Amino acid sequence: MNSEHAPHARSCGACSLCCTVLRVDELKKLGGVSCKHQCEGGGCAIHATRPSICRAYKCLWLSGGLTDDDRPDSLGAIVDILTVGAETRVSIQEATPNAFDRSPRLQEIAAQYRDAMPVRIVEHGNFLDPDRPYRVLLGDSEEHRVRGQWTTVLRPGSEPERRRLSAFERLARRIAVWIRSRKISGMQRPEDRS
Numbered sequence: 001m002n003s004e005h006a007p008h009a010r011s012c013g014a015c016s017l018c019c020t021v022l023r024v025d026e027l028k029k030l031g032g033v034s035c036k037h038q039c040e041g042g043g044c045a046i047h048a049t050r051p052s053i054c055r056a057y058k059c060l061w062l063s064g065g066l067t068d069d070d071r072p073d074s075l076g077a078i079v080d081i082l083t084v085g086a087e088t089r090v091s092i093q094e095a096t097p098n099a100f101d102r103s104p105r106l107q108e109i110a111a112q113y114r115d116a117m118p119v120r121i122v123e124h125g126n127f128l129d130p131d132r133p134y135r136v137l138l139g140d141s142e143e144h145r146v147r148g149q150w151t152t153v154l155r156p157g158s159e160p161e162r163r164r165l166s167a168f169e170r171l172a173r174r175i176a177v178w179i180r181s182r183k184i185s186g187m188q189r190p191e192d193r194s
């Protein structure tokens with residue numbers, strides 16, 4: 001976050017979107033809430049002592065992906081390529097409501113990747129919800145809209161199909177949601193930001 005050590009010509013500059021959009025457990029900072037250490041116009045007031053996750057983090061753009069014009073504050077979302085368990089996916093985390101649907105460039109990026117790997121779009125808002133809804137774009141124009149234990153599968157030319165997680169998946173989900181709830185409880189609330 002606000003790294004000055006990019007391995008190439010790009011630098012964060014005035015962007016500090018990750019300092020708002022991402023959760024920082026060390027600071028008890030909720031995802032979607034501006035960090036209390038963010039400076040006006042970008043930058044970090046505790047740069048020398050910022051948490052290790054802030055030092056390590058580089059979004060896809062800062063890592064050299066996308067195009068020069070795709071800095072996250074221009075895109076309105078943070079784009080990462082993440083490996084979670086056995087899955088590698090593109091993550092698009094919106095910085096403003098409906099950023100993905102309003103941005104032809106974000107949609108273009110998703111279209112470039114979705115045949116190769118799932119593209120998960122985390123919606124802006126519901127920051128206190130440990131079970132936030134999300135969408136997954138897949139190849140062949142298939143889209144999954146995940147709301148709790150239900151997934152609506154959308155395919156061109158077909159009726160939407162609702163699927164419920166299996167009993168085992170529901171149990172795993174309940175455990176995951178409980179763990180996320182524990183992490184979120186006690187974090188800085190949006191109203192705590194002065």
Ligand code: SF4
Binds near residue numbers: 015018058059061062
């Ligand atoms: S979102 Fe990317 S470019 Fe913006 S401050 Fe964070 S690491 Fe830097």
Ligand code: SF4
Binds near residue numbers: 001020045
């Ligand atoms: S501590 Fe600094 S780098 Fe880390 S989230 Fe806050 S403002 Fe960003």
